[in-house]
Amino acid sequence: MESYSISGNTLSGPVEGTILENGDIEWNHGYTTRREEDDFKHLKPGQRFSWNDSEAYAKENGGQLLTLEEARKVMKGKALYPGED
Numbered sequence: 001m002e003s004y005s006i007s008g009n010t011l012s013g014p015v016e017g018t019i020l021e022n023g024d025i026e027w028n029h030g031y032t033t034r035r036e037e038d039d040f041k042h043l044k045p046g047q048r049f050s051w052n053d054s055e056a057y058a059k060e061n062g063g064q065l066l067t068l069e070e071a072r073k074v075m076k077g078k079a080l081y082p083g084e085d
Helices: 051-060 068-075
Strands: 005-007 010-012 016-019 025-027
Touching: none
Parallel strands: none
Antiparallel strands: 005 010, 010 016, 016 025
């Protein structure tokens, strides 16, 4: 097992790496570790909920509510349900 110290976006240890904006790590030996895509599952409950009920519904299904910024990042400009949005 290797240990690394982090300073800003630099990893220091047996080799050095730089954490890129997209979450990938570019190592000084020429390799790049790719960040895995986030695995999001959007649930469409079919009814309207209050914020508290929405939060409870998300937690019951092992999830969480996203901020607008987080949701935009996940959606990447695509519609959740093409033809409905």
